[in-house]
Amino acid sequence: MFTGIIAERGTVVALEQQQGSAVLTLDVPTLADDLGLGGSIAVNGVCLTAITREGGRIDVDVMGETLDRTTTGSLKAGDLVNLERCVPAGGRLDGHVVQGHVDGVGALLERENQGTWDRLRFSVPAQLARYIAEKGSIAIDGVSLTVTAVSPADAPEQWFEVGLIPITLAETGLGAKRPGEGVNLEVDVLAKYAERLLAFLDRGLS
Missing domain, CATH: 2.40.30.20 (Elongation Factor Tu (Ef-tu); domain 3)
Structure with a gap:
């Protein structure tokens, strides 16, 4: 779960289109420091899963449903994106209940x-x-x-x-x-x- 309070902005490195999906590579200033593989991060409000991490650079999977229903497929190298990590148990709900499931x-x-x-x-x-x-x-x-x-x-x-x-x-x-x-x-x-x-x-x- 997220709260809609943006922690920082990341930079798109690449969006590699695959058959029915894509891999998005991002430069993340600090939020990736403790982001384990399989961890969740919201990118422009889309909950995505980290599949690789090297320093402050991460790759996330983007499935076809996400490409169809969000603006993610139009991202290009150099674009800035809003980033938020999921709220920890006991964390403050400063915004509102956000799932990262774009409608x-x-x-x-x-x-x-x-x-x-x-x-x-x-x-x-x-x-x-x-x-x-x-x-x-x-x-x-x-x-x-x-x-x-x-x-x-x-x-x-x-x-x-x-x-x-x-x-x-x-x-x-x-x-x-x-x-x-x-x-x-x-x-x-x-x-x-x-x-x-x-x-x-x-x-x-x-």
């Missing part, structure tokens, strides 16, 4: 500077919009954020907004995100579980 890809529609902070509006796939609520939580490229506004349920194109404070602008990739660029979205898992439970209750199953 889909959105895109930055617009950003507006508000003085010391920025307002960002993102598109969201229609099938995910019902899980996003004003003042609820969402992970964008692995960053835990509070939703400040949402589109009406009957809007032809669904969107939501967040506000980024100075430290988020400076320490994550969202500070340099430009309109049109894609982002990984993970909605609140509690909303998905609630919907699944209600679906069974409506059928008289409990």
Whole structure:
């Protein structure tokens, strides 16, 4: 489990496409120091498994499902990525419960500077919009954020907004995100579980 609090940024060395999968190589400043083989690390919000490590450089496996449902397949050498290690038992939950299981890809529609902070509006796939609520939580490229506004349920194109404070602008990739660029979205898992439970209750199953 992760919390959506980015620890540092890493650099993409290479993305080697294979048949139905890929291997992503990253330079990691410090988070790889105690990352054992098979250990988990969130890369732009995607939970990936370390398969090799040499100093501060790691390789992680990326399966086809991940390539299909995230922006990982578009990474290229030199790109900076948000990194977070899984939270230890007893660790602080400073953000919200983030699994690293990306639900889909959105895109930055617009950003507006508000003085010391920025307002960002993102598109969201229609099938995910019902899980996003004003003042609820969402992970964008692995960053835990509070939703400040949402589109009406009957809007032809669904969107939501967040506000980024100075430290988020400076320490994550969202500070340099430009309109049109894609982002990984993970909605609140509690909303998905609630919907699944209600679906069974409506059928008289409990």
